Amino acid sequence: MKKFSRSWRDLRIVVLALAVTVGCAATPTRADGGADGADSSQGPQQRAVIVDAMKAELERSSKKLKLDDYEAPYFIAYKVEDSESKSVGGKFGAIVTDDDSRSRTAYVEVRVGDYQFDNYANVATENYRFSEYAADRTLPLEADPTAIRGALWLLTDETYKKALSSYLSKKGGAVFETKEKMETPSFSKEEPSTYKGDIAALEFDEAKWRKAIKSVTKSILDADGLLDADMSVSARRTVTYFVNTEGSTVVQDSVIYSIQLQSWARADDGMMLENARSFYARTPDKLPEISTVRAEAKEMVAELEQLRKAPALDPYTGPAILLPEASGVLFHEAIGHRLEGERQRDQEEGRTFKGRVGEEVIPTFLSVYDDPTLSNWNDTQLNGYYKFDDEGIPAERVELVEDGVLRSFLKSRTPIEGSLESNGHGRAQGIQKPMARMGNLIVKADPKKAVSYDELKKRLLAEVKKQKKPFGLIIRDISGGSTNTSGYGYQAFKGSTRLVYKVDPETGKETLVRGVEVVGTPLTAINKIVAASKDTGVFNGYCGAESGYVPVSAVAPALLTTEVELQRTQQSKERSPLLPAPWKAGEEEAKSDGVKEKESEAVKE
Structure with a gap:
């Protein structure tokens, strides 16, 4: 019975319904305020400060935000996303990237009208207004209540004005819509949620992965026809804070670790070929052993070499x-x-x-x-x-x-x-x-x-x-x-x-x-x-x-x-590099010298 064990395939799926179509600590870091170098801004006390600041500004806006002679918001929600990522990448047996990033962004939703019909109602009328200033969507990384509320204040004001303008425009556009269409509400009524999840650790052993990247990428250099190959390892933690005027408060962590292997080659007819492996896990112990990654890397480039020699298929x-x-x-x-x-x-x-x-x-x-x-x-x-x-x-x-x-x-x-x-x-x-x-x-x-x-x-x-x-x-x-x-x-x-x-x-x-x-x-x-x-x-x-x-x-x-x-497949066809890879140059020259030596001996005979 055949088992399908490649559970790490990378599924990068893009919907064309749009307008188109991180240095790391040498020891593991923790997110719980521990003593081994953890980021204290992710500890329980700091998280409580962030939630309290969000609630305070939410309450003030829900009670007092109103433009004279116009509707006040009936619903406001704040979502703050705090992301921290660490990654190391390399190729040809050396490290080429070493990144450590941190960001905190805010999404503000303001609804004007009521649950049946509001500014998000599905009516094809939208107002666009140029402004020389737009409120910043990034929030301070420090757990400073005044600074956090200040950013949310500006975002809420801007979003409310846009919501009010859209609501009035859509209210006018609704006269053209059918009764059946207008019977479907704009927004669902839901029970409020309260949840504060456990603080998830972000563990990243930089020394281990730097060594692994050098070893794995060096081990595949002898692959025939290999043009380029790289490996990257990353860890990303996202803490999401959510509050709304219905009484919901949700704080939850999400952590994803990944190992990415990718390789490229050109067929003799110039077609660019690519092969890859991806490993994902929510905890580092579920990532594959380095020996497994090395074996997969070798299999990846072996498949790539087979693809180079494979015939192109017609439609x-x-x-x-x-x-x-x-x-x-x-x-x-x-x-x-x-x-x-x-x-x-x-x-x-x-x-x-x-x-x-x-x-x-x-x-x-x-x-x-x-x-x-x-x-x-x-x-x-x-x-x-x-x-x-x-x-x-x-x-x-x-x-x-x-x-x-x-x-x-x-x-x-x-x-x-x-x-x-x-x-x-x-x-x-x-x-x-x-x-x-x-x-x-x-x-x-x-x-x-x-x-x-x-x-x-x-x-x-x-x-x-x-x-x-x-x-x-x-x-x-x-x-x-x-x-x-x-x-x-x-x-x-x-x-x-x-x-x-x-x-x-x-x-x-x-x-x-x-x-x-x-x-x-x-x-x-x-x-x-x-x-x-x-x-x-x-x-x-x-x-x-x-x-x-x-x-x-x-x-x-x-x-x-x-x-x-x-x-x-739509692909451009180009020449391969004119010279052999540096690590293969000696081998190629030796072969060339060997041919010349045999030719010389044949002439003597």
Whole structure:
């Protein structure tokens, strides 16, 4: 039975529904005010000062902030995000980056009107006003109540004026909207939350990782055809403070450690090739041993060399197996983003699943749910774990699709038609406005219908013969994907592949190919899936959308589809470096001298 063990694949997923498309201490640092060099500004007393300052300014604004003859705010929320990161990176056996950063930013939300209709109402009217001054979104790093309140005061004033202007404009624009559209409230009513989590330690052994980076990057220099390769190790802690006028107070820590390996080479035809490994964990003990990282680095560059020699594949459609890395990206792009709540009420979105609750939307042997409350999947820690979202709402497991039938959507506090309450998926990076986003997306196959990987491959070969195709495909690794969810243009997605294999229908032999990426339309691609494996794979990464980049995870089985479409990868083709790498120059010169010596001996004879 095949096990899918590469749980560290980097899932960098970007939604094209936008307008487009750190020195470290030698000993571990702690965040609990301990005696071993911990940052005292993260201790419990300092945190209490920050929360008290936020509450004091919030109370003052809620009671007194009002422009004469205009509406006062009915809701105000403050979110402060305190981030600390440490990272070291290197290449060619040496350290090239050593960074230590700290920032504290604030997001202020002010709502004018009421829960039914406010300045965030979904009406396509917006006021833009140029100003020579904008309040700073950064807050003092010191736990100084006066300085913190001063920054929040300016932000609240500016945000209130913008909110009031938008509310009046949208109130005028509402005369053109249908009654049905106006019946959906602007904001959900929720019970206040109170939570103060444990202070998480940020441990970073700089000496250990500097040594590891030098050793690992030096160990792969002898790889044939290697153009460039690097390794970086980072630790990032984010402390989120949240208060609002409904009475919520939430303080929680999030820590993510990562190891990134990346390598590049050029094929003989000039095509740039890339391969990578990513390891994520929430605690340092869950990162792989250095020996494992070194072995993975060697395997990474060996795969890259195989890619250099592999033939480029022409555009193709045919049966394929998508291993968990690829099937997770497929569901993230084709299904997950289209189930985000805000997209159901935005007229500019494609709204693929609007009004389809209770209908069959994917094959009936598959179910999909999102559960941010899952901290682990077996022995793997999940990036998408959190207890409260960025609107202070407790995280919930949401059954999105059950036995192929659509059941619900991912929701923030922006209500959608027929579903007015949040389910704890309002997420954002830094100063961005929260919106419904994925956390831990789980694709589950009916255990009575799931098969072993060997059986999945047998079915692939049978399907290839049935369709009379020259070969099938196995997509083993994928670096990420993108999707267009907007109503303007085509509903489509793309997956950037790393390792794709042609499979001979007679022998089952797998041959590595390069130069292609997966493309398709969401519903068509998903509904061509005919089988799934029993085993699943886990991968962690970050997902980018309108509310910024947030950590996510995906769990998925391998999937067999009767048809996948591959198009050529768009890449420039350039010459490789004219001289050999310096560490290979002596070897090349020795070979050259050897050839010349043999030629000289032949002439003498």
